[in-house]
Each structure stands twice: as C-alpha cells, then as structure tokens.
Amino acid sequence: MKKINPEYIPIIGLEVHIELNTKRKMFCRCCAEHFLQAANSNTCPTCLGLPGAMPYPNKTAIENTVLFGLALGCKINKYSKFDRKHYFYPDLPKGYQITQYDLPFCLNGKWESPDGKFYQIRRVHLEEDTGKLQHKNIGDKKMSLIDFNRSGVPLMELVTEPSFHNPDDVLAFLKDIQTLARYLQISNADMEKGSMRLEANISLTKITKQLGIDEKNIKLPDYKVELKNINSFRFLKNAIHAEIVRQTNLLSRGEKIKQETRGYDEQTNSTYSQRSKENVKDYRYFPEPDIPSIVIEDETVAIIQKRLVESPWEKRKRYIKEFGLSQNYAQILTSDLNRGAYFEKLYRLTKKHHLNTKKVVDLMINKNYDQKFPTPQGLVLDLLKTIKTQSPSDEQLDRAVSEVLISQRKAVSDYKSGKENALGFLIGAVSRKLSGKGDAMTIRDKLTESLGK
C-alpha cells in the first residue's frame, strides 16, 4: 500500500444497514425470509405497492431497533415517526421508501475503540428494504428482473458522525457493530447474504501539524465521496485506503474533488465513479400519513433495556482487565457470544483445578479445543486426564533439567548473555530427555527458575 500523505487527514463517516431478523416484514404479514426463496413468493399487496395497500408497522422491529440504540448508548426519542422518501427505481414498488427523516428512534450514541477512543454515532433509524434486481440476457434482449421478496424487510440504518480518521478503526467499529447485532440476536448481520451493508463517506482535510489530530481543529471539507456497494470488511478497508490515496494525489496536484458515489474494484484495488452528485436528488421527504407518530414512553424503554447484554467492546475491556488476556485474544473471544461464554466457564474451571490458564486458553483459541469439546467441563476433564498420564513426576523433571543444564553449557551461557532463543533449544533438550512427556510451558518455567538461581 502506498503511504498516506501526513499533511492531510481523512475524515470518514459510515452508514451501516442491517436487516433485522423478524419473522414478518416491516409493514405487512409476509415472511421476511428472502434468501433462497422462490421469486416473488413472499409478497402481498403492501410490499408490492398495489393500489390501495397500506403499511402496518412491526412492533418487534421497532423494539429491536430501540434495543440496538440502547446498546450504543443512544437517547431514545419519545416521539418518532416514519417518513416517505421519494425516488423512482423499479425495485422500489411504491415510488417511495418508508424510512425515518428528522425523528429517528435513536440519537447520539457512542462506541469505544480498542485503544480507548470514543466515536460518535449520530442516529439509528428503521426503514424498509427494497426488492432485488438482477440483470440478464433473455434471448437477444438485455433485461432487468425484479424479485420483491426482499421488499419491505425491516432494515435498520446506523449513521456515524464523520469522525473516523483511519481505516483500522473503521474496521474495528464495523466488526463490533456486526458482533453487537449478533449478541442481541436481532440480525445475523451476514455480509455475504447482504443482511449487513456498508457505505463510507470520505473526504480529506489539511491539518496544521503542530495542532495534531484533535476534533476541535478539524475543519470539515465541502465535499464528500461516497463509497457504496462494498460487500466485505476487507474490501471496504482496501477501498478506503485506495480512496484516500486517490484524493491525496488530486489535492496535492491542486485539483478539486468531485462530490460523487464510487464503487471499488478489487482486481485493480482502486475506486471508480458510479454516479455524479451534480444533479442533487430531491427526495421530497414528508411524514408518512398512513402511520401515526410513535410514542415510546420511558417505561417502555426500561422494559426493552432489560434485554440488553454486555456489548462486545465492554466485554473486551473486561476480558483484558479481569482475565489478563491480550488485546488479540480478547478480540477473538468476544467476537462470538457463545465462545465468550465458553471461555468464561473454562477460565473458572481452570482456576478451580489449578491448571495453567494461559495454556488452556491457547489450546482453546489456537487448537480450537472448544470445538472438540462441546462443554468446558469436558475439555478440563480431558486435560486433567492427559496431565495425569502424560506428565513427568516432579522428580523426573528436576533430574532432566539438571542433566541438560550440565550437558548443554554452551546454550546456558548463550542464554545468560542475553540470547533468548537459546531457551527454546534448552526446552527441546529437556523434552527429549523426558521422551516427549511434559508440556513446554512447565519445562520453560522450571528451566528459567533453575537458570535464575
């Protein structure tokens, strides 16, 4: 990757769409499942936009959006409403999308990055998904085919403030958002199935080096480039990077950057123009007259709040603090609710049985022992058995260590003069003496203990 010019800092805002996993659609009784279904089999007058059809809101979808907002520390609007957003496209049956404009369910949340920085979330709102288009040659004609099974599926949209400055934090954020949706069991947030979709707005601004990156000193540029239709975290990270390089080059040449929507080509690792924003769209938002405004009293929020679970980022912090895990291990263990729960039980059991906790966690993460043993109890039982049959007695170990320390003088003096890798050699030697019995960690501890004397 090319280096980014330090004179400019990127300003990145994100829009994340997550399809909720409710049983029925957002405004009708059709099943919301649209993956691998026969085309147009889950459709009705409402989600097809037939003459006379009307929306009837799905309470569960609203509650789950509020729940998600609460997990992000959002304020829940007491009065919210749905609005109509108008544009014409054949996958949008009514000629407008029911969404939320100025009174979303959730406002002003925040997320804490692994290195303790806070990022602001502007809002979380609820809307309906569109149908799905596919382009095909039929005979000698180029056609677009439309399936409305996805039309009207509840879609939650999260919008951040434009406060990200590097692709790594963006990626960490998005992974946490995905994990959060899964923790709360409101969506599988599956990128491949399109139940989680990403968009990033990117622009660059010049900074005065002495002032550094401080939100107070950052002036928002008068343009933004939207990156759309990117279907994996990795591609988005690459796309953001490529876009930053492209914009930096343009700006250093003194050129202006066009406000537009761009896609990402993974073959060439570059972004390309999709649509110019020169004719700004006028969506003609107005309050959806077919749905009364929605009142969410504090008591209702309190009931929903009871369903909250610890967020992935809070849990990660706790794992590091409480269990002394590395950032990396904490990240791995918190990315899956079940794995985290498994780990916590396992941790308690290893303590109870005086096992080497760090070693057990290694086995779980690197050797996938949690997949081999459905319960942590099973794993610990197995370990205890192995240790009994496999471990050398203390006496055997002592003897092997002292023999090696005598026979491998060169390595010992290397180690003492600071060559850390000599230790590995010594561990190997002790292990061979014990004909493979005993684990590296225990041998290592014993060796360092003896060498330290």
Add this chain to the structure above:
Amino acid sequence: MVNIKYLAGLANLAVSEQEAKTFGKQLKDIIALISKLNEVDTKDVELHRSRIDLTSDKYLEDVCSTSLPTRSVLYNAASKHNDYFSVDLILENKQLMPKSPEFSRSLNKKISK
C-alpha cells in the same frame, strides 16, 4: 416561477411544451391562493399529534402468514420472465425516464393488436 419541466422530471412524468405552459399558468393561480396561508400566525403550533403508543394493542404479533399466490402476484405484470417481473435493462443508479406518451400509446396499440 415554477419550473414545470424540472418538477415533472422529479415526478417521473413527461410533459409537452404546451402542457408545461398551461400548467405553469394554472399553478401560478393556485400558488397565489395557497400563499394566503402566510396570513395565519403559526408560531407555537406543534405537529404530529396523531400518535400511537408502542405498547398499544394496535400492533400485530411478529408472526408471518401466507402471501399472495405467485400467479396472482404476476397476473397484472406488463412483462415477466419465469416468476420475475421484468423491465428493459436498468443501468445502475439511473432514474427510470418516462417514454413519451406517443411512443407508449403506439407501442400499446401494437401489443393489443
């Protein structure tokens, strides 16, 4: 002055020059009428008073039921392929532009013959 052509574009309507002229004149009269509202003081008016509480029994349970049979879903479609609705290839992110009335009508006559 109201830009009829621009508005028609937003609304995905084709209007002829003559129509644009006539509408422009008529809308001017109507806009004069509706502009009279400026005489009413609305400083302290609160909006969106029609409300339902999220806990009200007006909501349906999150259970799905049967949809329309695909045959009747597609029954009225002008053009379909297998169980899909179909349209002439849509280029990404382009708004559907209306065909001229003359073109559509002549096409329709051909189809009905």
Add this chain to the structure above:
Amino acid sequence: MKLPINYQQQKKLISEKKTTHVEILDGYLERIEKYDKKVNSFLTLMKESSYKQARLCDKLFSELGEDVYKKYPLLGFVVSLKDLYAAESVRTTASSKVLDDYTSPYDSTAVSRLRADGCIFIGKTNCDAWAHGSSGENSDYGPTKNPWNFDFVPGGSSSGSAVSVTCDFCLASTGTDTGGSIRLPANFCGVVGLKPTWGAISRYGVVAMASSLDCVGFFANSSEDARSLFNATKGIDGFDATVTNVTPAKLKNDYTIGIAKEYLNDGVNPQVKNELKRVISTLENNGFTIKDVSLPLTEHAISVYYIIQPAEVSSNLARYDGVRYGHDRSYFAPEAKRRIILGTHVLSEGYYDAFYIKAMKVREKIIEEFDRVLNEVDAIIAPVSPTPPFKLGEKAQDPLQMYLADIYTVAANIAGIPALAIPSNITTQNLPLGFQLLGKRFNEEVLFDIANKFESVNTKHPGKAQLL
C-alpha cells in the same frame, strides 16, 4: 317491479315473500341496462357474481328465515362500488386509463366486511380519475351526468356512486371523500352522503388519493341505511394503522346545532342560502337549539387543502410505474399530472417549509378551532356546495374555479371530523338542494340521529330523479 326505497323496506318485502333477492337484482340490472347509457355511472358490471350472491341470499333466507339476519345483518343489500375499491378478481381502474386492465388480487377491508355481512356487489362505478375532481367530468371513461338534468354535473369525485343510488341502480353505494367527494355528489344528486371520521373505517384496499384526508364512506337513500353500512365497516382491521375503535357517544333528546357566519357569506348562492335558512327554522321548530358560532379559519381551509392534498397525491401516485400492473406514467390525464406537479413543488427542497409545514400547522389550528366550537354544540350545519349543480363544461377549463367548489367541504377533511350530507329540497330548476352536518370525531351516531329526526319532519325531500 317494485324496488325497495331502503333496506328496512327490502327486508319487509322479502319477509312477506313479495319479492326475492334475485328479482330485486333483476330490477336493478334492468334499469341499468335501460338508463345507464344516459348517465354513464357504471364502468364494470358484476353480473355473474352478483347473481351468484343473490341466489345464495335467497337460499339462505329460505333455509334460515329471519334468523339469517343475525349472521348476515345486511343480507341481500345491493351495493355499488366506486372504482377505487379493490375487490378480488374484479377490474379496478380508479377511472384512469393507467389501470385500464388492472384486476385486483385482493379485497379492500370495506368490501370484505360488507361481503361478510351479506351485501351483493352489483358493479364498479365511474368517478373522476383518481378521485381528482368535483364534477365527475375528469373520468378517463367519459363524464357521469346528473340524472336530474343531463346537462348538469352530478358532482364528484364519487359521481357514479351517487348517480347509481339516485337512479335506483342499487340500494346504496360506497364512495371516498378527500375534500368533499361524497358530500358534493350526494348534494347534487339528492341522496344521503356520509363522510365518516378519519380513522373510523379502514382505507385498506381503497386506491389512495391523499392519505391524511381520505375517508371511506357511503351513499344511501336514508341516513338509517348509511348508518348500517357505517357500522358494518368501521373499526380496527389490522391493515390500516390509523383506524381507532371508539365507543359511540350517547344520543340525546335535544341537540344544539351551531351555525357559523363564515358559512353564510356572499359567496353562497341565494337558493342554497335560503334553503339552509329554511332547514334551520325547520330544526328550530322541532326542538333543536340553534347557536351562532364562529369558525374564522374556515377561509384558509381551501389553501391548506390545496397544499396537503396534492403533496400526498404526488406521493400516492408514485407507485404507478407500469412495472407490476397497469400502464406507465404517460397514461396519466392532465388533472393527475397537474396535481402531481403541484404536490412535487410544495414538497421540493426550498418550498417544503413554506408550503407543506405551514399548511400542516394551519391545519392544527383549524382542528383546534373545530374542537373548541364542537365543545359548545353537538353539530355544525353548513352548505355542501356554494352553488346548486353547475353545467357540464362550465368549470372544466379553469381548475381554480373547480377547486373552489370544495370550499365548504374540505374543512371536515382537514379536521378529520365526520360530516353527513342530507338532501332537503329542489331548486327552481328542479335540481336537488341540501346541507351538511359536521360533528365531533367519532360522533357519527349523533349526526345520524339528527338527520333521522330531520328526515321525519322535512316536507320537501327532493325524492328521486325521473329518468326519461
């Protein structure tokens, strides 16, 4: 062949074996066959299905006798449907060529409830396309004519529905009222027209014009029949989220009726004004208290209406793209295009606050004003139209003049309150005259009660048009 004048009488005729449901249907269809070409009130006749329903009614009545009404309280009630009402497997055009060949795959709530109660649907009636109009002239299938005098308009937009009732083509009809579209044709045709409270009857399955103003309602020969249809269709259905169930208010022995000076200004035609005065004195002579009230914001109702209505029209007509059904947008007639463009304008960036938000705020003030006045009186009496029926073509070229025909009807839609148009007399030119009563939200029963009492003492009821 004697056709019933109301449902009560029909039940009696059936019970006394003087007629059958099939015979009644024969009678209606005969009249339609003979006269409808003169007035153009029907777009689609549902002959086959209506005979099937009529035969079933006769069978059920012969099996169950009077008990049948417990299960089917409107058994054999012959109703026509404004062509905005979706009925399963029936062509539904909204009188627009856009939907020329559209067949609905589902029933609207109103239709399914009336069907469940035993109603027979005889056909779909003509109207102004998309319900845009006050005269019935805007239909893509030709204008409906006033059966009292074919040179005159029947009023719109539910023109064919009103005409079908006054012509005895059916016993009652369904209509929609967004700014007067039931009351105006009821008034011009001499039948009862009910525009219920917004949120009383589900709008599900009725082609939307302007959602926050649209009401499903009825035409009938008597307020009692309108009441039966209202009670059969009202209440939560799980498809229209704006519907509320409200227990009706208690009826009283004496009512206070308000008369607003704003409704009797110089803009009102003398015959209309004199008739209103006659009705007021009839009411006064029969135990009603009349009270002067003031509704100063009334004059702004029409401006509010011509912002909110086209805004919602432009949105509700966006779905007609010819992809899933119907023809593409080039098939819209000029009136729809005009409203879409006006609506697009008032919602567009830079104008939204000045027009739409302003109108919504004035709307709130109008609602407050009505609430205040309706706290003092049980109902407000008002003209329906500033003039008696006008001639075909008289206002067709000037949309603004046409829009002003709604000046006394739109306020009820803006406030969401119920209104009942009642025929009371005829003009010197032998055209119907009438008035309307506006009531408190969900107080339809009070309006029916007042109308009932008036009907029983009014000596000048216009009767029916003579079709020759």
